[in-house]
Amino acid sequence: MFGIREELPSGIYTRNMRRLPMLVTVTTVLATLIGCSSEFRGEPVAMVNGKAITQLQLGEELGQLNVAANDDIEKTKALQGLIDRELLRAEAVRNRIDKDPHVAAALENARTQILAQAYLQSRVAYARVPSRDEVRAYFESHPEKFAGRKQFHVKELTLAPDAITTELKSAMDDARTLDDMAAWLDGRRIGYGKNARALNTTDLPAQVQAKMREMKPGQIFLSQDGANASVMAIIDIQDSPMSLEAATPHIERMLLERQGTRLGESELTRLRASARVEYTEKDVSRLAGTSRQTGASSSEKIVKVSGSQPGTAQ
Numbered sequence: 001m002f003g004i005r006e007e008l009p010s011g012i013y014t015r016n017m018r019r020l021p022m023l024v025t026v027t028t029v030l031a032t033l034i035g036c037s038s039e040f041r042g043e044p045v046a047m048v049n050g051k052a053i054t055q056l057q058l059g060e061e062l063g064q065l066n067v068a069a070n071d072d073i074e075k076t077k078a079l080q081g082l083i084d085r086e087l088l089r090a091e092a093v094r095n096r097i098d099k100d101p102h103v104a105a106a107l108e109n110a111r112t113q114i115l116a117q118a119y120l121q122s123r124v125a126y127a128r129v130p131s132r133d134e135v136r137a138y139f140e141s142h143p144e145k146f147a148g149r150k151q152f153h154v155k156e157l158t159l160a161p162d163a164i165t166t167e168l169k170s171a172m173d174d175a176r177t178l179d180d181m182a183a184w185l186d187g188r189r190i191g192y193g194k195n196a197r198a199l200n201t202t203d204l205p206a207q208v209q210a211k212m213r214e215m216k217p218g219q220i221f222l223s224q225d226g227a228n229a230s231v232m233a234i235i236d237i238q239d240s241p242m243s244l245e246a247a248t249p250h251i252e253r254m255l256l257e258r259q260g261t262r263l264g265e266s267e268l269t270r271l272r273a274s275a276r277v278e279y280t281e282k283d284v285s286r287l288a289g290t291s292r293q294t295g296a297s298s299s300e301k302i303v304k305v306s307g308s309q310p311g312t313a314q
Contacts, residue, residue: 046079048086057082123267124260135251139244144201144209146247151200151240152212156230157182158193164222164229164303172220172306178233181220195230200240202250211302220306229303 042054059069061082067074097103130138139146155178163185175181185192201209208223212234215221220233 046083048083049090051086051090053079053082053086120264120267124263127256127259127263130252130255130259134255135248136244138251138255139247144213146202146242146244149201149240149242150213151198151238152234153196153198153236153238154232154234155194155196156232157185158195159185159190159229159231161224161227161229163190163192164224168231169222169304172222172231172304175220175306177218178220178231181231192231196235202242202247205301208302211305215305221302222304224301224303 042056042059044052045055045058046053058075058079061078062069062075065074065078067078069075092098098107157178168184171184172181175184182192182194199212201213204212211221215234215237217234217236220231223230223232
């Protein structure tokens with residue numbers, strides 16, 4: 001739920017590029033569904049009614065399944081999966097399912113997304129590896145993430161978003177422990193899950209970690225991120241400093257992703273400036289302009305902190 005990416009601007013790179021390691025696999029699946037005329041390069045490992053399944057396809061399938069190339073049993077299963085998929089594809093085409101407007105639109109949308117992601121990947125490949133001075137400067141300017149890092153041990157009740165009501169938020173003010181909140185939920189037959197984990201200020205979004213630093217053990221708070229919501233109680237807070245050496249890979253990755261975001265957004269700005277976009281419906285035009293201005297984000301936030309004094313976390 002909490003993630004390092006929340007530190008980054010909500011740009012094209014961070015939102016849309018995170019699935020790029022799966023790009024070729026998705027391309028393989030898409031081409032299998034479409035039955036495109038061009039064959040994938042590589043020696044055939046099987047022929048299905050005259051159509052080749054190649055080493056490239058099998059290799060990408062193994063990578064997607066995280067299967068070692070020398071695991072013959074899993075390799076056989078992966079190949080059988082590709083064969084089954086090809087049989088289903090061919091039957092779908094024979095029954096003209098690919099001509100269904102909804103299916104055709106989904107295929108075209110998938111193809112467009114894959115090509116867009118591949119192009120952006122080619123642009124962000126020019127991102128420069130951060131220098132040691134840049135890494136050190138970031139480290140020194142964010143003591144709350146590294147030298148002064150804290151770790152929060154929490155217990156949580158995970159909830160569906162529609163369970164977050166005004167009544168629940170009011171109940172938090174009267175609850176002294178997480179068990180009190182669990183009893184309140186039980187009394188109203190609201191389903192929830194239980195979990196315990198550790199959060200640290202290196203990975204927390206800036207606004208979230210700033211609020212959590214003000215809390216005490218036993219404090220109850222509500223955290224929400226898109227489709228995820230949790231009522232949490234802090235069990236313990238510990239100092240957990242990170243050295244420059246230990247933080248360097250983390251910072252390099254963060255700065256590279258940030259640079260990739262800027263490159264991707266810069267390229268989109270260039271393309272938008274030279275494009276002619278025409279909206280045929282007035283409402284669509286208005287909504288498109290609004291979404292571009294607001295840049296809606298689903299970043300994690302603390303929605304509510306208990307108004308009562310910290311109790312004994314349970």
